[in-house]
Amino acid sequence: MSFTGFAPTDFATFTIDGLENRMIAIKERIQPKFKALGDILCNETAMLAGNEMYLHIARHARRKVNAPKDTWLAISNNKRGYKQHPHFQVGLFDDHVFVWFALIYELPHKKAIAESYLRQLTKIKKLIPKDYVISFDHMQKESVTSGKLSEKEWKHGLERFRDIQKVELLIGRHFLADDPILQDGEAFSQEAKSIVESLIPLYKMACAAS
Numbered sequence: 001m002s003f004t005g006f007a008p009t010d011f012a013t014f015t016i017d018g019l020e021n022r023m024i025a026i027k028e029r030i031q032p033k034f035k036a037l038g039d040i041l042c043n044e045t046a047m048l049a050g051n052e053m054y055l056h057i058a059r060h061a062r063r064k065v066n067a068p069k070d071t072w073l074a075i076s077n078n079k080r081g082y083k084q085h086p087h088f089q090v091g092l093f094d095d096h097v098f099v100w101f102a103l104i105y106e107l108p109h110k111k112a113i114a115e116s117y118l119r120q121l122t123k124i125k126k127l128i129p130k131d132y133v134i135s136f137d138h139m140q141k142e143s144v145t146s147g148k149l150s151e152k153e154w155k156h157g158l159e160r161f162r163d164i165q166k167v168e169l170l171i172g173r174h175f176l177a178d179d180p181i182l183q184d185g186e187a188f189s190q191e192a193k194s195i196v197e198s199l200i201p202l203y204k205m206a207c208a209a210s
Contacts, residue, residue, distance in 0.1 A: 003036035005185040006097060011177045014069055014094035022067040023060065030092065031057055034073040037090060037189060044193045045075050045088060048200045054079045058091075069093065070139075074102070077207070084108055086206040088196055089170075093141055097182055099192050100172025101199040104138055105165055109210040114162030116209035121154060127201050128171060135170040136161065143174065171199060
């Protein structure tokens with residue numbers, strides 16, 4: 001199938017009660033769209049990164065009771081998984097879509113990557129558009145706008161990412177559920193490609209430090 005965008009029913013998935021019923025809706029409504037969009041982004045990311053990239057779609061297999069409050073696709077350079085590698089994510093909560101570069105807590109080289117980023121902080125601040133958002137926990141909706149972070153706050157965030165195992169680093173954009181671009185598959189695909197392209201330098205820095 002071609003990627004047709006995200007519809008209001010996709011976001012309504014997260015209001016469905018019960019793990020089994022919500023997972024059925026995720027598999028039927030959202031995952032086919034993730035496959036279509038992910039294939040597009042995987043090819044684009046591979047060209048930008050200069051190496052093969054692989055699509056992973058969250059299965060939520062470890063969940064036994066609580067229904068997921070978000071779901072996502074991930075693109076990494078490892079065929080077997082993405083959590084232990086720098087990667088890109090596109091996903092949905094009930095009220096927004098996120099597209100970002102992700103360094104999450106399973107990453108074994110967090111300290112080395114954080115130190116590299118701290119040494120290159122001036123360059124990194126210039127690379128990240130001021131309207132992008134930063135998150136330190138992929139399981140929470142909260143984020144802060146990049147342009148609002150001072151040098152001191154950036155340094156503090158990267159030091160926490162380095163020193164505290166559960167602290168993560170996610171950089172990209174959020175799109176509210178009612179943003180018209182989300183219902184235009186071609187337009188959103190192009191926007192997602194643009195976001196990935198803008199963050200590829202951070203991805204390469206992280207890979208080099210790993």
